[in-house]
Amino acid sequence: MPLINRSSMSIHWRIFTPDDRTRAFGIAPAYEGTIAAGGQAGIGYSASRFQLEIRDRPPLSVIPPSRILVPAGPPGIVGELYRSSDMLEYLGGSELRLTTHEVVDVPGFLPSTHGFRFANSFPANTAHVSVRVGSVDMAIGDAANGLCGGMVYAVRDHFHAGMPLPAHKAGPVSGVLYEYLVGRLYDSFDGLGWTEYLRLMSPGCSAGERARTAYFTALPSIESDIRNGAPSPIGLVQVNTDDPFKVGNNHQVLVYGFERNGRRVRLRIYDPNHPDRDDITLDFDTSVTPPVFSYTVPPGGDGRIYSFFCHRYQQRQPPPADQIPPWIDFPFPNPLAEGANDIIVANGWLGLLRIERVFGNRFNGTIYGQRMEGEWNPATRAIRFTRFLGPGYEQLYTGVLELDPETRNLTGRLSGSFQEIHGDVTGQASYDWRAAPRLLVDGNGWQTELRLHRLDGDGSVAGEMYGDAVDGRWDHAAQRLHLTRRSADANYAQEWTGRRTDGLTFAGDFQEIVRGVRQARQYRWMAFDRR
Known part of the structure; x- marks a missing residue:
């Protein structure tokens, strides 16, 4: 030089x-x-x-x-x-x-082509992942924070194995792919993971030590990985606390390139929170202490990055593609079409909103088995209908047909609030409601639609999923749904039990019944009105 x-x-x-x-x-x-x-x-x-x-x-x-x-x-x-x-x-x-100016990338790697298509976002009732530390089960984030470490490790696994990633557009909640991501999340916290997070997030860790870890320990390791054609998993420290239960508020990403210009460094990053984005970078100056890190997207935790470190990644063979159920795109049905049987939950009560006749923008039918009349505005997507419960007692439902925030297309979901009307007096209290023509089901990784044709006042339920008839019972007091799936094989059936966790989201387990004998193994399932 x-x-x-x-x-x-x-x-x-x-x-x-x-x-x-x-x-x-x-x-x-x-x-x-x-x-x-x-x-x-x-x-x-x-x-x-x-x-x-x-x-x-x-x-x-x-x-x-x-x-x-x-x-x-x-x-x-x-x-x-x-x-x-x-x-x-x-x-x-x-x-x-x-x-100095140097740009080095992993040949052939881009988040848009080698990252998962779904974001690191999972339903709020997805089972928490935790690890045992002493006598305490510590959560790695929560369901809303997802499985970033597992996704990062899985992306590197697939890249080195030369295998395409599964084409799922939403995160799995059960089955082989889900279990693989959870397992890789555990792997990412082995060795350095836990100890480095706890050390670097502690307020007792000086700014100089955080800088030295990032600049003189992690950065050379990242550069070595990249020069050898390997994306480098790193942990972003996003909290400043000694609370070990906040470890999950940190984040894991995958570095696939770096650019040096003097002491200024830019890392090119696959962030599982932001799929398909090739523009996310982490920028910093190695002459600055305390370190100042500039990230393309707002970080989680405290809203800033205090330091970063390299994970001790060890390669693992991904599950064979034929063991992972394929992704299925289900079209959005029209919830206001004549003959629609919309599943509705209003103030905790599950039932059916049936559309029997449609006259232009007006419609009628039943809700919870009682007469209903309403209308909707195509320009504003506003909907309103009245439920007639008896002389002098009505309920007024108002809401909207929801749009997909990305495509701006109708989703088939309805949501809003309702009020009670006694005589000519409208009550002050309002209650939430939402409805959908079907629920999307993920049963041990296999997707389908659950459509209900009957949900009676006594809780009796009938419908179909996976092309088979289902029947069972809804327990309002326990907010539990019991379904029996009956296949064409008289010797085989499945018993599904789940709890309504929020809105039109359900989670539970199912077991196989073979020749009248309930099998011991339980499989996870979830159902949603949205993914």
């Missing part, structure tokens, strides 16, 4: 090995020298990376004694590491200007 002396005095330089903490002697006489004012010299080290010290005269000078102008680093600590490809300018005093 060229070292240019732009000061008005001569300087003496010495090189130390990358791991020399004492710096009592240079590597050898060949790795030190003097540069006159305005002059320059080519310096470097065969191992490429090195520490550099600048003095006003050779270190053995006695009269006057040699004085350090630019120290290689703090006493007992490895300092700034330079490379033979850099350019340094000494500007006088203690100021060095580093100029």
